[in-house]
Amino acid sequence: MDDGVVVRRSDSSDLRDACLWGVILIAAAAVRLYQLDWAALWYDEAFSRVMSTHSLGELWSISVSDVHPPLYYLVLKGWIALLGDGLIAMRGLNAFASVLTVGMGMWLTRLVSTRRAAVFAGILLVMLPIAVRYSHEVRMYALLAVWMTGATIALVYWMKAPSRYMPLVIYALLITAGLYTHYFAILGVLSHWLCLLAMRPMPNETAPRLILRPAWWLANLTIALLFLPWLPVFVAQLGQSSNLGWIHPVTLSAIPSALWQYLTLVNGAQWPALARWAPVPVLAGICIFCLLRDTRPERLSLLLVIYLWAPLLVIFVVSWQLPLFVARYFLFSALALPIVVGIALDDVARTRTGLAVIGCLILIGIEAFGMRNLYGEYDTTNADGHETQERINLIAEWIDHRYQPTDQVVVLNYFWYPSLVYYSRHAGKPLLYAPRVQGSGAECVVYCRFKAPYASGQDDFYLESLSHLPAGTARVWLVDGADATDFQLTLPCQWRWADTQIRGDNRLRLYDVRQGGSRPCPTP
Known part of the structure; x- marks a missing residue:
């Protein structure tokens, strides 16, 4: 009898979670499909359309002149073959990918933390301005977020059960897809390596550390071999640094500027210094709080914190020599921000539910300001600090x-x-x-x-x-x-x-x- 009660309660809980997740995904789709054709197709998007008209062989040769690998253009080519090249149809690819990452972000949160944390994260992911902004653009950033979020999920499954090899097979394939979509995928891989390097074996554990396991090295060797055919093109593109001349030199305020663009789509350059720099200590404090409160044996919140910060910090340092710091390039790791905050809100809600709700509402309010900027044309994410009104x-x-x-x-x-x-x-x-x-x-x-x-x-x-x-x-x-x-x-x-x-x-x-x-x- 007791077992039956437990099962019924579990079924009821699962049904409730499924309904909540469904509502969140429907909301994410509604937000991303709203006025999908509102902004005019700008140069980069139209360039993607032109690139997608070429065959695989032609793309391989002409992509040397671009600064990106060809997978997104090939996926777009297939998408257009099915749905046409209308503006809504083309942007629908990224809208679909962005909705998918909301679900994947909740999945990842649930693997790392609790059901309630997953709901918090999902609510915040629905209106994350940087994600909505690039769900409306015919470029590769939303697709890269799918590959990298999926790869991180696969990595978590392997970290929880290192004797299983299928997660690493999936990981290798998704990372390879990421590298053929945008080169910043390597920053996600670097974050994964840093996490495994920072993790210490649990007490009484006799097996080798995860980073030393042959399966991990074999997966990464597979990624390298799969990327090898494109390596000559990548090297050739590295020699065309003049193509990056539009990227402004990095400044000390680059990191808070990127964080503000994640949340509001404006860089905060005109705001008082206290407001401009506020995201750095606030988010750092939230991350420290998550790490200190993570009592699970795997301590997987460390993975999310590194995944959020490492790409920003690495490119910040590199950009002092070669400017590469562009907020939209970090979209894949920006998705970790609402996930980390969702985990923190869940921890707070254990003792202070009202405070957690208030915190969630504050962040939703900031995101709503970002959505207003998106449709009010205060967006500076494509224009290095000035508003764009392309018509x-x-x-x-x-x-x-x-x-x-x-x-x-x-x-x-x-x-x-x-x-x-x-x-x-x-x-x-x-x-x-x-x-x-x-x-x-x-x-x-x-x-x-x-x-x-x-x-x-x-x-x-x-x-x-x-x-x-x-x-x-x-x-x-x-x-x-x-x-x-x-x-x-x-x-x-x-x-x-x-x-x-x-x-x-x-x-x-x-x-x-x-x-x-x-x-x-x-x-x-």
Whole structure:
């Protein structure tokens, strides 16, 4: 009779947990699908779309010109083949991946701590702004989070039962997928190694430490061998550090800035110093609290703390020589923040339930501020400190409604080109203004790397001089940034200005082209 009661209570508890998890996952899906097409497709996303049009063989060769490995582009290619290349369809891949990581984050929390901690973590993961932000972007960060969270789960299973080898097989495959998705996956591996290195054997344990076990070394050797075919490309990309010139040099405030971007999508640079630096001691205190309160034999909270902090600290140090510190690159480890906080709230709730609820509500409030920033366009995660208001979709719509057969669209900066091509429906093929370096006769200024995924040796979308428009052109639409100061543009004197439209960060100018032999003259 007693056994029956225990079973029924266990079944009831499991059902309640399943319902809670289901509600949390539905909420996560709702948050990530809400206004999925609200922001315009920007350059990096449009670049992903173009890359995904190539075959595996072509991707292998042209990815040398990129700074990322090709797996995300291949997954996106398959996703588009099933659902199409509409904006919601393409972004749906990352939205799905982000919802999956919410469930995986709860799973990981449950393995490390309690059911209640998993619920706390899930609630906080639902609205984690950095996760929602990059569930809306056609880039590889959300997919990397799936691989790395899954690999960490597999590692925990092996740490709990080292005699089982299947978790390490899964671990090796997921880490390999991570490395072929984004190179920062190596930071997750480093975190795992640091955790195993820091863990001490339990009393009376005679088996070797986990880090010394052959199975662990064999799993990592397998990862290295699976990545070996891509190693020459990786080495070649390392030699193209100029492609990273857009990343600002690191400063002492980089780490609190990244933590604020996790929670609010703004870097806090304009805030008072006390507020700007507050996340570091507060989060460090929460982590110490978790470590001190972890009485389980495995002490797996150490894994999560290292996983949260090690990627930030390692890249912070490296970036003093080679700037690599970009908040969105740490999305996979940022997911550990709500998990660690969820574990801490669970510990507090054991004696002070009200205090735990208040703490949870405070963090939800901070996350809500971040969500407001996301939809209020205060997002600085892609712009190194200034707000972005890309409206290339509205520029394309304006042109399409007024386009004439004798018009020519010219984009003055490659940053806007792929997005304009994506949104254009009626206008003819836009041209990219690509002036040659004076005296070289062959080398383009900034567009050589840009060319690779587009043309396979064809230059038919380049325009070297505004005086050399296609025959029969009567009007020219010039597209650039609203505050563009990249170069002194020279317009032919016979061009007559007709209209200027500003949409967010984008500018559109229309000129009537008068045929004649006038010499070019500079514009102010």
